[in-house]
Amino acid sequence: MDYDVIIIGAGMSGLAAGIRLAYFGKRVCILEKHYAFGGLNSYYRLDGRDYDVGLHAVTNFVGPGVRDTPLPKLLRQLRMSRNDFELLPQRFSEIRFPGVSLRFTNDLDDLIADVAENFPGEADRFRKLCAHVGEFDDNVLLTDYQSTRATLKEFLHEPMLIEMLLCPIMYYGSAEEHDMDFLQFVIIFKSLFCEGFARPRDGVRKIIKALVKKFRSCGGELRMQTPVERLDVADDRVATVLIVGGETLSAATVLSSAGYVETMRFCGDSPSVPAEEVGRVSFVETIAVLDELPQRLGHEAAIVFFNDCDTFTYAMPEHPVDLRSGVVCCPSNYEGHDDMPEGFLRMTWLANSDVWMADDDAAYRQRKIDYLAEFKTQARRYVPTVDDHFIASDMFTPRTIHRYTGRLNGAVYGSPRKRRDGRTHLKNLFLCGTDQGYLGIIGALLSGITIANMHVLAEE
Amino acid sequence: MGDQRIKNIILEIIAIVAPDAEITDVKTDIRLRDQLDLDSMDFLDIVMELRKRYKIEIPKEEYPELATLDSCAAYLGPKLAGVAAT
Numbered sequence: 001m002d003y004d005v006i007i008i009g010a011g012m013s014g015l016a017a018g019i020r021l022a023y024f025g026k027r028v029c030i031l032e033k034h035y036a037f038g039g040l041n042s043y044y045r046l047d048g049r050d051y052d053v054g055l056h057a058v059t060n061f062v063g064p065g066v067r068d069t070p071l072p073k074l075l076r077q078l079r080m081s082r083n084d085f086e087l088l089p090q091r092f093s094e095i096r097f098p099g100v101s102l103r104f105t106n107d108l109d110d111l112i113a114d115v116a117e118n119f120p121g122e123a124d125r126f127r128k129l130c131a132h133v134g135e136f137d138d139n140v141l142l143t144d145y146q147s148t149r150a151t152l153k154e155f156l157h158e159p160m161l162i163e164m165l166l167c168p169i170m171y172y173g174s175a176e177e178h179d180m181d182f183l184q185f186v187i188i189f190k191s192l193f194c195e196g197f198a199r200p201r202d203g204v205r206k207i208i209k210a211l212v213k214k215f216r217s218c219g220g221e222l223r224m225q226t227p228v229e230r231l232d233v234a235d236d237r238v239a240t241v242l243i244v245g246g247e248t249l250s251a252a253t254v255l256s257s258a259g260y261v262e263t264m265r266f267c268g269d270s271p272s273v274p275a276e277e278v279g280r281v282s283f284v285e286t287i288a289v290l291d292e293l294p295q296r297l298g299h300e301a302a303i304v305f306f307n308d309c310d311t312f313t314y315a316m317p318e319h320p321v322d323l324r325s326g327v328v329c330c331p332s333n334y335e336g337h338d339d340m341p342e343g344f345l346r347m348t349w350l351a352n353s354d355v356w357m358a359d360d361d362a363a364y365r366q367r368k369i370d371y372l373a374e375f376k377t378q379a380r381r382y383v384p385t386v387d388d389h390f391i392a393s394d395m396f397t398p399r400t401i402h403r404y405t406g407r408l409n410g411a412v413y414g415s416p417r418k419r420r421d422g423r424t425h426l427k428n429l430f431l432c433g434t435d436q437g438y439l440g441i442i443g444a445l446l447s448g449i450t451i452a453n454m455h456v457l458a459e460e
Numbered sequence: 461m462g463d464q465r466i467k468n469i470i471l472e473i474i475a476i477v478a479p480d481a482e483i484t485d486v487k488t489d490i491r492l493r494d495q496l497d498l499d500s501m502d503f504l505d506i507v508m509e510l511r512k513r514y515k516i517e518i519p520k521e522e523y524p525e526l527a528t529l530d531s532c533a534a535y536l537g538p539k540l541a542g543v544a545a546t
């Protein structure tokens with residue numbers, strides 16, 4: 001055996017799993033097809049400027065005294081400290097619907113108070129919902145699927161309030177269209193409203209560099225530009241890992257963060273995968289660079305989740321992009337970010353990946369230009385003078401996401417069917433990250449840790 | 461290796477596994493989990509750290525032997541007998 005464990009993918013989950021295993025003396029190698037680490041939440045440099053691919057908010061932020069929530073737990077497991085991530089908390093964020101907005105901070109009481117003010121009749125019922133969320137048994141291996149929409153209707157009477165809660169929670173963590181598992185709702189509700197948002201001043205590179213450094217200092221090996229092409233199977237096990245170009249490697253255990261369907265396609269004898277297991281939720285993300293910070297131009301929210309209709313539709317749209325709802329993120333609206341040299345304004349919309357994937361290159365470029373114009377129109381609602389301050393922009397589409405991470409349909413949250421125990425049809429192949437089921441940066445880190453613990457460390 | 465040394469080792473390990481735990485005043489006969497609010501992930505890590513440092517194996521069925529500092533000393537004494545008191 002060349003290694004005890006081979007990990008496919010150097011995104012958040014692969015790096016976290018790698019740190020755990022290398023720390024405890026396993027011979028671990030992470031194989032990453034791209035030249036950059038970080039996967040869906042990577043970073044890059046363009047025209048002399050640093051960009052983050054995905055970072056809006058690190059969720060699950062809690063103060064130094066708290067011990068038993070995901071962020072402090074995962075830091076302990078990685079033998080890392082709060083300082084390694086340099087997280088700075090948000091000031092506030094908003095959910096904006098026609099005629100009403102709700103403001104929330106990293107203190108749930110602020111949201112409870114704002115709900116009471118805007119929906120006086122719902123105040124008690126919302127408090128009961130919060131208590132239910134707090135007490136909900138979130139043992140992911142034991143709970144059965146429960147519709148969130150149906151559950152919310154039992155607690156709340158105002159349809160608009162239900163839609164307003166679903167909007168941020170689905171945007172930040174639903175692989176499913178239209179509705180979601182109540183367990184997933186609980187996990188995201190806590191990560192957004194009970195805990196909260198933060199951001200490292202230097203962006204996600206701070207987190208990724210800290211993870212990579214830790215992994216290497218534990219003796220782990222990281223091979224970039226090393227795409228896995230095939231997993232050769234014998235006796236219900238992965239026997240060898242074949243890399244594009246012909247090299248083969250072997251390991252006692254293989255963890256894959258590439259996605260369930262994607263990973264099955266690496267296996268020669270893969271069981272047939274029903275079409276509905278391929279994720280459909282993807283996004284277009286536009287990033288604008290401004291010569292002034294948005295907070296000085298009147299826009300102070302860290303994140304705004306907006307929806308321009310009374311009901312909220314979370315699904316792959318018919319059009320290339322669904323302009324009716326989205327997320328507006330302003331990285332400088334976190335504490336300690338007031339001296340950033342340039343302002344950024346990011347906007348996320350739901351996108352139809354089929355349309356973006358089918359374009360030829362010229363049509364694709366034109367489509368990006370058209371949607372940049374749409375972006376400016378929408379951005380004026382938040383920063384009316386945005387046109388006077390615009391200096392550069394970049395845009396990701398489902399096609400970009402597919403190209404850089406291999407995710408089918410550019411589905412950011414992967415398959416709607418999660419495999420919470422990480423198991424596959426092969427005895428020594430396990431999933432970690434997105435398709436195991438914990439989503440987002442903190443979720444993916446926790447997923448890598450959990451799968452490494454459950455299937456490698458605790459097994460001996 | 462003496463009992464006191466073993467108890468100190470466990471405390472050192474807890475300081476690594478759960479750096480925010482308050483370990484200055486740990487009672488030797490009360491369950492560690494009750495005093496220090498360690499979860500099952502932390503507990504697994506104590507076992508893992510022992511294995512990493514001293515190459516000793518602790519089967520899952522025997523984890524309860526690590527409940528208190530006193531029981532740790534009694535249980536680990538023989539296992540650590542050959543290990544130099546570093």
Ligand SMILES: Cc1cc2nc3c(=O)[nH]c(=O)nc-3n(C[C@H](O)[C@H](O)[C@H](O)COP(=O)(O)OP(=O)(O)OC[C@H]3O[C@@H](n4cnc5c(N)ncnc54)[C@H](O)[C@@H]3O)c2cc1C
Pocket residue numbers: 008009010011012013014031032033034037038039040041053054055056057058059226227228229257258283285396401404405406412432433434435439440441442444
């Ligand atoms: C635009 C955008 C904004 C986002 N914003 C936020 C946010 O603000 N907050 C938040 O918490 N989350 C956010 N997310 C979600 C978050 O980034 C992801 O949930 C998380 O990073 C997923 O990590 P992962 O390890 O599961 O998967 P990935 O990051 O996808 O890692 C998988 C890795 O596997 C590699 N790989 C795939 N196939 C192969 C192969 N054949 N061989 C070798 N390597 C392979 C890929 O290149 C990739 O590096 C955002 C995502 C996007 C796209």
